[in-house]
Amino acid sequence: MMCDSNRVQESFALEVIALSVDDALAAAGGGATRLELTATMEADGLTPDPETVRAVRRAVDLPLRVMLRPATGFILKPSATVLLFEQLAALKDAGAQDFVLGFLTIEGMLDLSLLQRLDRAVAPGWWTLHRAFDAVQDGWQAWQHLSPPNRCDLILTAGSSLGVDAGWGTLQKRANWASPGKSWVIGGGLREEHLSALWRWGYRQFHVGRAARRDGQWSSHVEQQLVRVWRDHLDDLAQTRW
DSSP, X not given: OOOOTTOOOOSSEEEEEESSHHHHHHHHHHTOSEEEEOBOGGGTOBOOOXXXXXXXXXXXXXXXXXXXXXXXXXXXXXHHHHHHHHXXXXXXXXXXXXXXXXXXXXXXXXXXXXXXXXXXXXXXSOEEEOGGGGGOSOHHHHHHHTOTTSSEEEEEEOSSTTOHHHHHHHHHHHTTOOXXXXXXXXXXXXXXXXXXXXXXXXXXXXXXXXXXXXXXXXXXXXXXXXXXXXXXXXXXXXXXXX
16 A cells, blocks of 8 residues: 555554644644544534635644535435535645545445545545444445455444444454454544553544533534543553553
């Protein structure tokens, strides 16, 4: 797998959801190793404005993955598919290199035809399959479909569409699933007390959104000190001999 300037090698990753430049600066200051830039969290995250992408790229020097999702849900209407590729072109023009995306068929399977088109359009960048994965009917089949040579190198999951607590047993079972060049990112109701067990199971990439905000509210900005708590915990885990 080729290296990219927007991909870093870390012993772990702490990805923080950012909605604005202020969020991005606070996340960077708190020790985040990667940002997910998105918008409209009341709809579980939609494509951000290209101008926000430009501003964040100027403000922080962190790997950045940009949400590519024009409408709620994981099944796109034809009109939304047209908009999807228009948004992708605009985001790339604004400096986005790597993306977060994921779409399903009405049968609850990965929409492989659409994902293959997006994979080609995203190149030479990389992409994360977001929690659409948690809504598929057959997780193992979906995992295998995402094996290289496609450019999906990360899969964001809580183990369940209901969140990490509901998916705890599934996360434990899937910890040993392996494929070259592909890693799990754990997020979706993730709490700090989950980290030690997840680390013991072998997970090294973590994704936080509400947990980095005052009172867990999307209306609040990311707070640097809350991100620092997560980073310090991961630093401690990375130095622990298991």
